[in-house]
Each structure stands twice: as C-alpha cells, then as structure tokens.
Amino acid sequence: MGAQLRVYKRRIRSVTATKKITKAMEMIAASRVVKAQRKVAASTPYARELTRAVTAVGTGSNTKHPLTTEAENPTRAAVLLLTSDRGLAGAFNSNAIKAAEQLTERLEREGKQVDTYIVGRRGVAHYNFRERKVAESFTGFTDEPSYADAKKVAAPLIEAIGSETADGGVDELHIVYTEFVSMMTQTAVDSRLLPLRIEEVAEEGTAKGEILPLYDFEPSAEDVLDALLPRYVESRIYNALLQSAASKHAATRRAMKSATDNAGELINTLSRLANAARQAEITQEISEIVGGASALADATAGSDN
Amino acid sequence: MAAELHVALVAADREVWSGEATLVVARTTSGDIGVMPGHQPLLGVLESGPVTIRTSEGSTVVAAVHGGFISFADNKLSLLAEIAELADEIDVQRAEQELARAKAEDDTEAERRADVRLRAATAGR
Numbered sequence: 001m002g003a004q005l006r007v008y009k010r011r012i013r014s015v016t017a018t019k020k021i022t023k024a025m026e027m028i029a030a031s032r033v034v035k036a037q038r039k040v041a042a043s044t045p046y047a048r049e050l051t052r053a054v055t056a057v058g059t060g061s062n063t064k065h066p067l068t069t070e071a072e073n074p075t076r077a078a079v080l081l082l083t084s085d086r087g088l089a090g091a092f093n094s095n096a097i098k099a100a101e102q103l104t105e106r107l108e109r110e111g112k113q114v115d116t117y118i119v120g121r122r123g124v125a126h127y128n129f130r131e132r133k134v135a136e137s138f139t140g141f142t143d144e145p146s147y148a149d150a151k152k153v154a155a156p157l158i159e160a161i162g163s164e165t166a167d168g169g170v171d172e173l174h175i176v177y178t179e180f181v182s183m184m185t186q187t188a189v190d191s192r193l194l195p196l197r198i199e200e201v202a203e204e205g206t207a208k209g210e211i212l213p214l215y216d217f218e219p220s221a222e223d224v225l226d227a228l229l230p231r232y233v234e235s236r237i238y239n240a241l242l243q244s245a246a247s248k249h250a251a252t253r254r255a256m257k258s259a260t261d262n263a264g265e266l267i268n269t270l271s272r273l274a275n276a277a278r279q280a281e282i283t284q285e286i287s288e289i290v291g292g293a294s295a296l297a298d299a300t301a302g303s304d305n
Numbered sequence: 306m307a308a309e310l311h312v313a314l315v316a317a318d319r320e321v322w323s324g325e326a327t328l329v330v331a332r333t334t335s336g337d338i339g340v341m342p343g344h345q346p347l348l349g350v351l352e353s354g355p356v357t358i359r360t361s362e363g364s365t366v367v368a369a370v371h372g373g374f375i376s377f378a379d380n381k382l383s384l385l386a387e388i389a390e391l392a393d394e395i396d397v398q399r400a401e402q403e404l405a406r407a408k409a410e411d412d413t414e415a416e417r418r419a420d421v422r423l424r425a426a427t428a429g430r
Contacts, residue, residue: 049315
C-alpha cells in the first residue's frame with residue numbers, strides 16, 4: 001500500500017472512532033433533556049401555587065416589605081449567573097456569560113456596583129481567567145440540580161438582600177439563565193428577581209380576569225410575607241436551575257449532532273480521496289508495467305534486426 | 306353527599322397527593338387549624354408537623370410536612386412544602402436511626418425532621 005493511501009486510511013479510522021463517541025453523547029444528551037424537562041414540569045405546581053400566594057399577599061394587603069419595595073437610590077446589585085459544569089454544548093455557556101456581561105455593564109452604567117454569583121464550573125473558569133471578582137460560586141450539581149442545591153444558592157443571596165447596603169448588602173437581585181423554549185431554541189435571559197414587582201408576578205400567576213379572594217392571614221400578613229418571599233426566591237432559582245440544565249442538555253445534543261454529521265461528511269471526503277489515491281497508485285503501476293514491457297519489446301525488436 | 310374540598314399537597318419537586326377531602330388539619334405557627342369546605346379564604350405559615358387529610362371516601366391520609374404554607378380559597382386547598390412525605394412512604398426504621406444519630410450528633414434540625422417523620426408515620430397507622 002502506498003504511503004498516501006495509508007495516511008488516508010488512518011485518518012478515516014480516527015474520524016470513525018470520534019463519530020461513534022459524538023453519536024453516543026448525542027443519544028445520552030437526548031435522553032437527559034427528556035428527564036430534565038420532566039423535572040421542570042414536576043416543579044411547576046409548587047411554583048404556580050407559590051406565585052399565587054405571593055400575589056395574594058401582595059395585592060390583598062398593604063404590607064410593606066423590604067423585598068417588595070424598591071430602594072430609593074439603589075447602589076449595589078447582585079447578579080446570579082447560571083452556567084454548566086461541563087462544556088461541549090456549543091454556544092450555551094458563552095451566550096449566558098455574554099448576557100451576564102451585558103447586564104453587568106448596564107447596571108454599572110446606572111451607577112450600581114455589581115456583585116457576581118456564579119453557578120457552574122464554566123462560568124467560574126471564565127471569570128477566574130479574566131481575574132474578575134466573584135462574590136460566591138457553586139459547582140457540581142448543574143446536570144441534575146435538586147431543591148437543596150437551589151436553597152444553597154439562594155441562601156447567601158437572600159442574606160445579602162436582607163442586610164443593609166452599607167454592610168455589604170445589595171439592593172437588587174438579578175438572575176441570568178438559559179430559558180428552555182423548545183428542543184431547538186434556548187435563549188439566555190436576564191430578569192430581576194428582587195425587589196419584586198407584584199404586578200408582574202400577578203400577570204404570570206393568575207389567569208386573565210381572575211379576582212383573588214380576600215385572604216385571612218395566619219398569623220399576620222407581614223409574617224406570611226416574611227416566610228413566603230425567601231421560598232419564592234428559592235423556587236424561582238430552582239426553576240431557573242432546572243431550565244438551565246434542560247437547555248444545556250439540548251445544546252449538547254445539538255452540538256453533538258452537528259459533530260456527528262461533520263464526522264460523517266469528513267469520512268465521505270476522505271474515502272473519496274483514499275479511492276482516488278488507490279486508483280492513482282494502480283494507474284501508476286499499470287503505466288510502469290506497460291512502459292517496462294514496451295521498453296523490453298523495443299529492445300528485443302532492435303536486437304532482431 | 307357531604308360538601309368537599311379539593312386538596313393538593315405539593316412539594317418543591319413533585320405533587321405528593323391530590324384529591325377530594327372533607328377535613329384537613331394542619332399546624333400553623335399560631336396553632337392547629339382545621340379546614341372544612343366553605344372555610345373563609347386563608348393563607349398561613351405551616352410548622353413542621355404531621356398534616357391529616359380526611360378524604361371523602363372516609364379514609365385518612367397523613368403526611369409529614371417540613372415547613373411551608375397552607376392556602377385555601379374557592380374550596381381549593383393547597384399545602385405547599387419544601388419537603389413533604391406521605392406517612393406510608395416513610396421508612397420508620399430509617400427515621401428512627403436518623404433520630405438516634407441526630408440526637409448523638411446534637412443536630413437539632415435533623416432531629417426535628419426525623420421526629421416529624423416518626424410522628425406522621427405513627428399517626429398514619
């Protein structure tokens with residue numbers, strides 16, 4: 001076998017192996033998307049009921065709570081960025097990071113100091129490499145987040161928003177995550193979690209035209225709100241974590257699918273080249289034989305005369 | 306047929322139980338409260354403890370609830386809890402072990418959780 005042909009054969013073998021791996025990863029990601037979607041669906045009843053309750057307290061009483069009133073002059077804000085622990089998901093992480101950076105820039109333009117909280121090894125690595133300050137980071141659970149993980153993430157944030165701005169507290173809390181729109185589309189979005197806009201919550205929480213009843217609060221509206229809002233934040237973060245996980249798996253699936261397709265194409269091209277090389281080799285050999293034979297024939301013909 | 310109310314017991318990551326009931330007893334921060342059909346709209350903070358649901362078929366469902374909320378309106382009652390387990394889902398042996406371990410390690414949080422589980426499990430039998 002000629003040297004060229006051997007090189008092609010070797011490359012085809014290596015690309016075939018890669019294709020097998022990406023194909024397997026694609027299938028794994030596909031099954032995980034379904035699982036993650038199911039988790040998102042399972043967490044909806046809790047989130048829906050909680051949202052209803054928050055709306056009920058917010059609209060049904062005149063309670064003022066630090067988590068629902070906007071600071072007159074907000075100077076510090078916290079941004080929670082959700083990325084994944086692992087890569088190989090196309091532009092998933094860079095999109096989320098880009099959205100967070102745009103948000104940070106906007107907040108800084110408004111004169112606010114921004115504390116960044118990060119979930120996921122990818123985001124942490126990005127910020128560490130650029131030597132940017134990270135207030136706190138969480139890693140190790142982005143593939144399958146549990147409610148306990150969401151609580152762990154929410155705890156320092158709720159504490160920061162509860163403390164005075166002068167003592168390192170924050171006035172606002174923003175979250176950047178990747179929304180799972182469909183299998184094909186996932187978009188990085190940012191939204192303000194706190195202070196809460198009751199009107200906005202009301203819009204997503206209740207059906208159109210529904211009038212909430214006048215609730216009796218046990219023990220009191222303030223106490224209920226006090227207990228309710230941290231849970232609300234936790235549930236929102238939990239939901240964002242789940243959506244982010246689902247999006248990550250969908251992005252991985254797509255990235256791996258195109259990798260598999262590319263590998264297939266590469267194998268085709270390489271086999272054509274290998275065939276051409278083999279053909280060239282054969283042609284060469286034939287022409288050498290023919291050339292040799294005719295030279296021999298010429299030589300014998302010459303000696304006859 | 307007696308009037309009934311629709312109950313949904315929802316944990317953070319799943320719906321634990323839902324169905325029709327005639328009476329729900331739960332423990333709020335200001336004491337035990339019983340809700341029957343037609344109760345006035347209510348929103349309360351739950352203590353950790355067992356919740357008893359008397360279903361319209363006459364059976365009783367007991368669940369251990371670890372903190373959360375109770376909300377009632379339009380004959381629909383929702384019990385929201387971060388963690389909620391039905392009494393028959395609770396592994397008594399494990400809860401006992403957990404209780405002993407928590408006592409030994411002085412972990413009040415875990416001790417309370419295990420205690421609630423055990424109380425719910427015994428009440429459910």
